[in-house]
Amino acid sequence: MKGPGPTPLLRVRNLVKYFDVSPPLITRVLNREGRTVLKAVDGVSFDIPAGRTFSLVGESGCGKSTVARLVVRLYEPTAGSIEFDGIDLSTLRTRKEMEPVRGRVQMIFQDPYASLNPRWRVVDIVAEPIRTHRLIDNDADIVLRVGELLEQVRLSPADGAKFPHEFSGGQRQRISIARALASNPDFLVCDEPTSALDVSVQAQILNLMKGLQRDLGLTYLFISHDLAVVYHISDFVGVMYLGRLVEWGQGKDVFRRPRHPYTRMLLEAIPDLEMSGKQRKAVAGEVPSPIHPPSGCHFHPRCPYADDRCRAESPVPIPVASGEVACHGVEEGRLPDRASSTAA
C-alpha cells in the first residue's frame, strides 16, 4: 500500500510541470537550438490524509512552491493527477465544474504585503470568497460572518473597517487566513506563510494555525524552507530536490532518522541553539540549475556517497519505515548510519 493513511484527502500522482523557457523562435533558428525546458516538478507523488499537515521542504528553486500552485490549480500540470477527495481535478475543465472544489481548497501566500489589495477595506477582502461563492446572500449577514472570521483569527470585528496598511505583517497574515477560511474550506495550501515574519509573530501565526486545524479539522499542505518550523507543524514531511521528492515520511521519523543523504545534509546545516559554539557542518556545493539538471540522481554532484550508478540512473522511490526514499545508496544498503556519518 502506498500512502500514510487509508483515506487521503489529497492524492498526488506523478505530478509533472515543465516550463518552456526557450529563447524567442528567431534566436533559436539562428543559433540552431532546440527548445529549453525547465522541469520545475518532475514526477512527484504523495498523499495527505484528512486533518493532517504535510510539509514540503527544500532549498530555493526545488519546485516546492510550484507544487503548491499546481494543487490549487494556479498552474495547469503538464502530466500526472491530483485527486482531491476522490475527484480528479484534471478532469474538471470548465469553471462551473471547478467551483465546488475551489471553495474547499484555499491558499495562504508568503507575502502578506502583496497578497491583500491595499485599496479594499478588510471587511471586503475577507468577504470576497463569500460573495464569489454566493455562500451568504444578504449584506448584513456577510458582515456578521466576517466579524466571526476575524475573531477566529484573534482580530476584532471592528478591524473590518480598516485598510491593510493599518496592520502589521503578522496581523495582515491573520487577515489572509481569515479570507482563506471564509469559504469554509477543508484544505489549505500555505506557501511559506511565516517566512516574512519575525520569530515572535511567527510563533503567534503557527499557534493560530495549529489551533484552527484542531477546531475546524483542516488539512494543510505547508511549504517552507525552515526545517524547524516544518518539524513543529507537520505530521508528514516531504523533502524536494530539483523537482523531485527525494524522501517523505512521518515528520518525526524523517527528522530523527533521515535516510536520504540530502535530508541528512539539510538537517546538519541547521544552526543549533542548544550547543552554542558548535561548528555547523557546511553543505558542500549549491543547487544546480534546474534547466540543466545533473544526470541520474540529481543530487549526485553534492553527494558524498555517489557512485557510477547514481550518475547514470535515476533512483526509484522505495518504501521505508513510514514513507519512501529515492536513493540507490539506501536501496543497496551502502550508506553508513547517521551516527557514524556525523562522527566522520
Add this chain to the structure above:
Amino acid sequence: MNDRERRPLLEVENLRVEFPTRRGTLVAVDDVSFHIDEGEVLGVVGESGAGKSLTGAAIIGLLEPPGRIASGQVVLDGRRIDNLSYEQMRRIRGREIGMVFQDPLTSLNPLYTVGRQLVETLQTHTDLGDDEARERAIALLSEVGIPSPRVRIDQYPHQFSGGMRQRVVIALALCINPRLIIADEPTTALDVSIQAQIIVLLKRLCRDHGAAVMLITHDMGVIAETADRVAVMYAGRLAEIGAVDQVINHAKHPYTHGLMGSIPVVGHDADELVQIEGTMPRLTAIPSGCAFNPRCPEAFEHCRAARPDLIAVEDSQVACWLYDPSVERAVSLE
C-alpha cells in the same frame, strides 16, 4: 579564554539616533552602550524595527538623513569617529571598518565586473599597482572559496549565484584587512545550506584576520554558533547583553525569554510555541516606562512608571526592574 588580555576595539557609549519629523522627533536608538573586543564577535538580535541595523549604520556613519546621532559617542581603537567629516569617515570605512549587507545583489554594482570592483576598492585604500591589485583580488576570491577565481574575476555579479555573490561581498569587505566588520543580516537572503557555508567562512576569516565583528541578525541559530556575546535589542534599547551561552540558555529579560521560546527547534516536541502577545510598538507610540511592559507577562506597577537601565545580573547585563533589588516585587535570584 583570555578575556583579560583583550581590549575593546569599538566602544559605543550612550548612542542615541533621532529622526526629526514634522510631528516630532522619533528616537530610533536610545541610550545604547556596548563594546566589542579585538577578535570578538558580538551578535545583535532583535525583531524588525528594534533599531539594530540603525545602530550599525550609525557606527559607520551611514545614517540616512534626516536620521542623525543626537548624543553619545563611537570610539574606534581609542579614536572618536562619530564626529568626523564625510571625507575622513570615508577613509575609515573600507580601511578600518568593513561592511557586509543583507542583499548581495544590491551591494555589488551590476555594471562592473567583480574584479573591477575589488581592484577599485583595493586601489582606493592602498597604493597597489594594477597587476598587483588584480593578483590580490584573485587571492581574495580564492580565500573566500570561489572556485576558479581567475575566470570568475572577469565575470559580472549576475553570473554568480546568491551564495557566491555574498562571498564576493565578504571579499570586498575584507580586502583591506579591516579591524572591525559590521555584518548586517549576511545570511538572511540565503538558503540554509549556503548559510552554513557563509557562517563558517566569516568565522574563519575573522579568526585569521583577528577582526572584531558586529553581527546583526534576527536568526538566533546563527548567533548561537557564531557570536561570543549577544546584545538583545527591543524598541531601540538594549534589553539584555551578555555571553552567548548566558543569553540563550539562561535568558534573564522576559523579552529574551519569550523570544527564545518562540523559536521552533528541531527535536523539541511542543504542541504550542511560547507566544509573546502583541507586536513591537511603533516609534511614534513607545509606551512609558519599560517599552516592553504592555507585552510582558511579569510587568508590575513600577514597569509602567520608570524606564529600567542595564544592571549587572550574574554575568549578563539586563534592563529589567525584576532584577533591581531596590525595587519592590523584584524576584530573588537563586
